[in-house]
Amino acid sequence: MNYCSECGTKLVMKEKEHEGAHSYCMHCQAYRFPVFYTAVSMIVRNPDHTKILLIQQYGSPHNILVAGYVDKKEQLEEAVIREVKEEIGLSVTELSYNKSEYFPKANTLICNFICTAESEDLRGVSDWEVDKAQWFSEEEILRVVKPNSLAKRFLEAYLHTKKNTDSVS
Numbered sequence: 516m517n518y519c520s521e522c523g524t525k526l527v528m529k530e531k532e533h534e535g536a537h538s539y540c541m542h543c544q545a546y547r548f549p550v551f552y553t554a555v556s557m558i559v560r561n562p563d564h565t566k567i568l569l570i571q572q573y574g575s576p577h578n579i580l581v582a583g584y585v586d587k588k589e590q591l592e593e594a595v596i597r598e599v600k601e602e603i604g605l606s607v608t609e610l611s612y613n614k615s616e617y618f619p620k621a622n623t624l625i626c627n628f629i630c631t632a633e634s635e636d637l638r639g640v641s642d643w644e645v646d647k648a649q650w651f652s653e654e655e656i657l658r659v660v661k662p663n664s665l666a667k668r669f670l671e672a673y674l675h676t677k678k679n680t681d682s683v684s
């Protein structure tokens with residue numbers, strides 16, 4: 516970050532008490548921290564947790580996770596519920612955090628959550644935001660999800676944790 520996100524002045528490095536040097540705007544007389552977008556992505560499970568929902572969007576043939584940008588002043592959890600409702604038409608519960616990854620191409624921090632849909636009913640899927648929505652079993656999910664994608668890495672982390680938890684209980 517080289518310029519102030521508020522006024523455009525070139526930033527300088529200034530000592531911040533007990534914290535070392537930070538970017539500082541002499542004009543605003545304020546420290547400036549990195550600016551980026553925030554999005555949520557969701558591993559939506561069916562009610563008995565045996566299947567996961569993948570979608571296709573914008574004419575692409577790849578299966579990905581439901582995702583969307585977080586609004587200003589919105590909590591991550593609220594964005595998860597809102598986006599699944601908007602795109603799939605389903606209410607979700609049992610939200611839990613899975614993993615996050617920064618996506619440089621879109622300057623976006625993507626926070627992945629696990630949640631459970633109220634049903635497997637896909638009749639309410641948005642026909643302008645989603646081309647296709649489909650449930651897949653855990654056995655087939657890594658084969659059908661977009662290769663080398665964020666979605667795939669989030670799913671691998673989820674399945675890895677789930678396997679370890681299941682074998683303990």
Ligand SMILES: [Zn+2]
Nearest residue numbers: 519522540543
């Ligand atoms: Zn400034």
